[in-house]
Each structure stands twice: as C-alpha cells, then as structure tokens.
Amino acid sequence: PCAKTASTNGQTIYLPQFKTLGSKKEAICISALVDHEMMHLKWSNFVHFTAFSEDMVLKHGEKYGAFASGLLNTIEDYWGELAQAKVHPGSRMNILAGVPVLIDLGFYGPVQDEPPVLMAVSNMALHYLCAKCYSVPELVAFSNSHQDALKARISDVEYTQLISLLDDADNCASTVDASELAEAIVNLVMQMALANEELASEIE
16 A cells, blocks of 8 residues: 555555656665564554554643654654664665665755744654664754754753653663653643743644
C-alpha cells in the first residue's frame, strides 16, 4: 500500500508513492524506509503506543494528544534505530545511505516560517534527534536552524529544560520509556503556555 510517508501499524508497512519508479535514488530511499519500519516491528510496542496516544487525548485534548503522539514517534525512531544498529549494522548503513535522498525529497529541512508552537517544538525535536542519530552535516544545519527559531520564542530556562529532556532519549530502551519522556515534554510545553499568553493562544 502507498501513503504520503512511511509507517507501520505493526502488521503492514506503508510506503510513500513515488512519481516514477525504478531510479537508483528511489531504490535507496525505499530500502532505508523499509529498514526503518522493520525497526519498529522489532522494537516498538504498538499496543502501548496506541494506549498512550488515546490517553493523551483524553487528558489534554486533540492538539496536545497529536503533539504527544508525534513526540513519541520521534523518540521511538531515535532509540529504536540506535538499538537496531547494534544488532543489524547493515540496516543502519541502508538508513544512512537513504538520508541524503530523504533530504532531497523534503522529509527534512530548515525553518521555512514560524509555525504554531506545538509544531515548532515537534520540528525541532525531530531534527535535533535525527542530527544526533545520523551526524549528517545537512541535518545538523537544519537542527541548528530549528533550535535558533525556537530559542527566539521561549525563555533560556525553558529551552535548556527542553534540550535536557530530548537528551534523555539516550536513556530510552522501550516504548514505555519513550512515552514517559514524551509526556514530560508535553508537561513542559503546557507549563510554557501557562506562563506565556502568546504561546497559549496558538494552542487554543
């Protein structure tokens, strides 16, 4: 089956639909995406992921629920790929080969505008952890771009707390760990909104 991006529900892997099929770049990209989704099949707890996402919606509403799910997926990507690399180094090689293609396709990129704060935090977390995971210069530059944009919108203390939480992804070894970290980031952003009317208005 085809989709806008790659994903899996624990049983089926969905891949994005390409305009053409058969180029070397597409083969590299498909290989990377399949290896990434296979990582989720091996390491992710889909029952807990779904339960966490539903719980976040019940506790905090649709916007924070979607935000929490996205954070969990980003953190899961990070620790899962590091765990996968230790067991299947060839998988990591395939994914690293695919990163430049994914950049060309627009999966990653610098800040283009000023999105609402939840999206800004999500985008920064994604690029920050991907830059840490892959150490690709373009991703590091993109990460710096997203960090600088967010720094301008929140306090130094809040930014330091957020980076500290993201760095805790190094200590995750399960979907449960990742969900606890995602919820801690959600709680931090909720505290930011309470202290900043402008941020709060973007979430309402």
